[in-house]
Amino acid sequence: MTTKTLHPAGANPGRSRSHNRQMVLGHVRRAGQIGRAEIARASGLSTQAVSNIIADLAGDGLLLEGERVSSGRGLPAVQYSLNPAGGYALGVEIRPDVLLVALLDLNGDTVFSRRTPLVDTRPEEVTAQILTLRKAALTHAGGDPARLMGAGIVMPGPFGTASAAQKGLELPEWSDIDANLWFTTALDLPVFVENDANAAAMAERNGGAGEGVSHYAYLYFGAGLGLGIVTNGQLMQGAFGNAGEIGHITVPSGNGAVVLEQAVSRLSLQAHLAENGIAAATSDALAQLYDASDPHLMGWLNQAAEPLTHAITTIENLCDPQTIILGGAMPDQILDHLIVACALSDRSVSNRDERELPRLMRGRSGRMSATQGAAALVLNHSFTPRLTPH
Amino acid sequence: MTTKTLHPAGANPGRSRSHNRQMVLGHVRRAGQIGRAEIARASGLSTQAVSNIIADLAGDGLLLEGERVSSGRGLPAVQYSLNPAGGYALGVEIRPDVLLVALLDLNGDTVFSRRTPLVDTRPEEVTAQILTLRKAALTHAGGDPARLMGAGIVMPGPFGTASAAQKGLELPEWSDIDANLWFTTALDLPVFVENDANAAAMAERNGGAGEGVSHYAYLYFGAGLGLGIVTNGQLMQGAFGNAGEIGHITVPSGNGAVVLEQAVSRLSLQAHLAENGIAAATSDALAQLYDASDPHLMGWLNQAAEPLTHAITTIENLCDPQTIILGGAMPDQILDHLIVACALSDRSVSNRDERELPRLMRGRSGRMSATQGAAALVLNHSFTPRLTPH
DNA sequence: TCGTTAACTCAAGTTAGTTGAATTATCAAG
DNA sequence: CTTGATAATTCAACTAACTTGAGTTAACGA
Numbered sequence: 001m002t003t004k005t006l007h008p009a010g011a012n013p014g015r016s017r018s019h020n021r022q023m024v025l026g027h028v029r030r031a032g033q034i035g036r037a038e039i040a041r042a043s044g045l046s047t048q049a050v051s052n053i054i055a056d057l058a059g060d061g062l063l064l065e066g067e068r069v070s071s072g073r074g075l076p077a078v079q080y081s082l083n084p085a086g087g088y089a090l091g092v093e094i095r096p097d098v099l100l101v102a103l104l105d106l107n108g109d110t111v112f113s114r115r116t117p118l119v120d121t122r123p124e125e126v127t128a129q130i131l132t133l134r135k136a137a138l139t140h141a142g143g144d145p146a147r148l149m150g151a152g153i154v155m156p157g158p159f160g161t162a163s164a165a166q167k168g169l170e171l172p173e174w175s176d177i178d179a180n181l182w183f184t185t186a187l188d189l190p191v192f193v194e195n196d197a198n199a200a201a202m203a204e205r206n207g208g209a210g211e212g213v214s215h216y217a218y219l220y221f222g223a224g225l226g227l228g229i230v231t232n233g234q235l236m237q238g239a240f241g242n243a244g245e246i247g248h249i250t251v252p253s254g255n256g257a258v259v260l261e262q263a264v265s266r267l268s269l270q271a272h273l274a275e276n277g278i279a280a281a282t283s284d285a286l287a288q289l290y291d292a293s294d295p296h297l298m299g300w301l302n303q304a305a306e307p308l309t310h311a312i313t314t315i316e317n318l319c320d321p322q323t324i325i326l327g328g329a330m331p332d333q334i335l336d337h338l339i340v341a342c343a344l345s346d347r348s349v350s351n352r353d354e355r356e357l358p359r360l361m362r363g364r365s366g367r368m369s370a371t372q373g374a375a376a377l378v379l380n381h382s383f384t385p386r387l388t389p390h
Numbered sequence: 391m392t393t394k395t396l397h398p399a400g401a402n403p404g405r406s407r408s409h410n411r412q413m414v415l416g417h418v419r420r421a422g423q424i425g426r427a428e429i430a431r432a433s434g435l436s437t438q439a440v441s442n443i444i445a446d447l448a449g450d451g452l453l454l455e456g457e458r459v460s461s462g463r464g465l466p467a468v469q470y471s472l473n474p475a476g477g478y479a480l481g482v483e484i485r486p487d488v489l490l491v492a493l494l495d496l497n498g499d500t501v502f503s504r505r506t507p508l509v510d511t512r513p514e515e516v517t518a519q520i521l522t523l524r525k526a527a528l529t530h531a532g533g534d535p536a537r538l539m540g541a542g543i544v545m546p547g548p549f550g551t552a553s554a555a556q557k558g559l560e561l562p563e564w565s566d567i568d569a570n571l572w573f574t575t576a577l578d579l580p581v582f583v584e585n586d587a588n589a590a591a592m593a594e595r596n597g598g599a600g601e602g603v604s605h606y607a608y609l610y611f612g613a614g615l616g617l618g619i620v621t622n623g624q625l626m627q628g629a630f631g632n633a634g635e636i637g638h639i640t641v642p643s644g645n646g647a648v649v650l651e652q653a654v655s656r657l658s659l660q661a662h663l664a665e666n667g668i669a670a671a672t673s674d675a676l677a678q679l680y681d682a683s684d685p686h687l688m689g690w691l692n693q694a695a696e697p698l699t700h701a702i703t704t705i706e707n708l709c710d711p712q713t714i715i716l717g718g719a720m721p722d723q724i725l726d727h728l729i730v731a732c733a734l735s736d737r738s739v740s741n742r743d744e745r746e747l748p749r750l751m752r753g754r755s756g757r758m759s760a761t762q763g764a765a766a767l768v769l770n771h772s773f774t775p776r777l778t779p780h
Numbered sequence: 781t782c783g784t785t786a787a788c789t790c791a792a793g794t795t796a797g798t799t800g801a802a803t804t805a806t807c808a809a810g
Numbered sequence: 811c812t813t814g815a816t817a818a819t820t821c822a823a824c825t826a827a828c829t830t831g832a833g834t835t836a837a838c839g840a
Binding site: 006007008009010011012015016019020023026027030042043044045049050214215227229231236237238239240241242243244245246248249250251252253256257310313314315317318319320321322384385387 | 407775
Binding site for chain 4: 070072
């Protein structure tokens with residue numbers, strides 16, 4: 001996650017081809033099914049060039065040729081679609097106590113997922129476990145190991161050289177390690193390291209609320225509260241990879257200022273319930289409490305709404321997204337409740353007449369969303385042409 | 391400022407060349423002086439390719455060939471630098487009562503600047519005045535009109551279809567106009583429309599505090615308070631071009647919540663002074679008050695520090711910048727005072743051990759910073775290769 | 781049924797990059 | 811003060827990848 005200032009690479013025939021291959025894949029993914037001429041029009045290339053590139057991709061097993069489909073006059077266009085088995089992306093989420101792994105195919109469908117306890121969080125041990133799970137995932141899915149395109153890794157931030165006070169809060173053994181370099185070497189794959197909120201935000205691009213949305217923010221309920229900001233279809237990472245630490249901001253509230261994640265987070269909810277003698281470790285337990293209209297849960301929801309509304313307004317004003325998605329380790333009911341409970345201010349720039357999406361939406365919830373998002377980072381990269389800074 | 395989802399363009403020989411030309415110009419600009427082999431190494435192109443491109447650019451009058459400069463063994467490299475007269479960028483700032491124009495040369499130096507009153511803000515009138523000023527600017531600077539590369543336009547936001555309540559607050563005649571399209575047609579140039587804060591943020595990239603910084607935020611004191619967020623060297627614009635409306639957020643303060651720009655902005659300062667019978671319309675007047683330690687000004691500074699600190703912390707946590715720059719329509723003294731007065735929290739992710747830049751810096755102040763930034767948008771575009779979405 | 785339309789292919793042709801050998805100028809070592 | 815190593819640069823040949831223009835095929839609609 002060390003972000004050095006990357007200067008752009010020059011374009012030469014090889015890099016142009018690679019760029020164009022990724023671009024074509026991106027068009028196929030967005031469209032689901034598409035013909036060559038349409039890609040040519042969308043990309044500004046000649047149909048001949050697109051034909052050549054598609055022949056390449058089909059030859060490499062990344063595209064499947066479908067039927068001709070007619071649309072009006074003229075020769076019906078041969079449709080191409082992604083070959084799900086053409087590539088796989090590994091998603092790994094490392095938490096202090098548990099290791100989560102998911103394998104997605106080229107379509108973004110989850111073909112394997114596993115949650116295993118983590119007793120030893122030292123890098124060597126974690127890596128060994130990941131290598132084992134990688135093999136299991138590919139075997140289980142029947143995927144060719146050579147078609148594994150990369151791995152996304154979710155780890156608790158903050159990244160980089162944190163201040164002494166913060167260092168090693170969650171995974172002390174990793175605090176001095178360049179995780180990106182470590183995993184690139186250990187897995188021998190392209191690697192993308194992100195925090196949970198950013199990864200979960202990318203998960204929404206695979207058939208989720210963020211599909212086809214170029215600008216959105218994803219408010220992620222993990223242990224604390226995180227934010228993934230997507231601008232022009234790309235994650236905003238910040239200079240040190242720590243953008244989106246929204247849980248740490250202070251917002252006004254009825255009784256003065258509160259730190260957001262002390263009022264709005266799963267931990268804060270569980271602490272509030274514990275104070276009232278209720279243990280609710282799992283999302284199911286929380287869902288049941290909600291369905292039973294538990295007064296303590298409702299009390300927490302009431303006191304959480306105001307700080308959350310302030311946070312939403314802040315995000316809208318700073319980032320001007322098309323929508324803000326709520327997701328993560330909270331039951332759907334509670335997320336939906338929070339969405340309704342936010343009395344959104346008219347003062348925001350987001351309060352505009354014509355909007356295509358609601359200001360708040362519910363995204364994927366559940367424990368695996370960040371893990372799937374980790375894998376989605378790989379897919380997103382493969383479908384996004386960029387004359388790569390090298 | 392309508393941001394439609396742009397899909398990337400394919401690469402072909404012509405676009406590759408254009409990309410590479412921009413890339414080379416960018417390297418020359420960053421380095422000031424540089425040899426061909428160094429550009430080749432930095433870009434991953436062959437020296438031969440760079441030689442050809444540089445011959446092109448020099449032939450077009452964009453580069454100047456300098457002396458050979460030796461650095462260690464081997465044939466000393468011929469140095470190239472930008473030809474200031476090789477291109478010009480026009481910056482225009484439209485305010486309800488005044489029109490500001492600046493002309494920058496390829497080096498980013500201001501070769502002309504003018505402030506004229508604006509009595510009629512109807513689009514036709516404003517445009518006519520701009521056309522006149524463009525001619526005057528080029529004549530004055532001795533610049534070839536054909537070398538005008540584009541125009542940056544600063545207008546009050548919010549852009550897009552704002553809600554009825556907000557519509558037309560500042561320039562009602564423009565509320566239904568697509569300013570980008572309008573000026574592209576009227577000026578027959580590439581046009582970049584931004585709000586004042588974003589433009590001012592880009593101005594810092596020309597020999598200012600933002601030069602060479604890939605991630606920073608720029609807090610702009612205009613009428614209200616705006617924020618320009620630069621990520622990976624590019625402005626974050628948001629879905630509708632309204633990102634950075636930080637003045638509208640509410641932050642905690644001693645006596646409850648305040649809307650940020652009601653506590654921290656030039657207007658708020660002037661209102662506070664007016665309540666105490668002091669008129670201070672100009673920056674000079676404010677500077678004098680500050681130098682005289684005027685108690686009312688000091689009182690305002692005291693009450694502004696806390697909300698500002700909250701805002702800074704929010705920006706740090708959401709955007710994770712290398713630094714935050716304060717600038718705009720405030721005297722240097724007052725900006726410096728505010729920088730010192732912000733008691734920055736240790737809770738921010740920005741509180742890290744190793745940082746190269748201070749968390750807060752003072753940028754350019756004064757009336758023309760947004761106007762110069764408008765022109766800088768053009769330069770930045772010319773130096774940033776991007777297989778342009780078309 | 782026949783002309784129009786549009787996707788697609790084939791076979792040059794073009795652009796812009798790469799490669800490798802030759803040239804030149806500086807530094808450093810003997 | 812030569813001499814060899816080093817590095818920038820050019821020249822000429824080569825190559826990759828896109829474009830162009832002339833067919834070919836298949837669907838629609840008058």
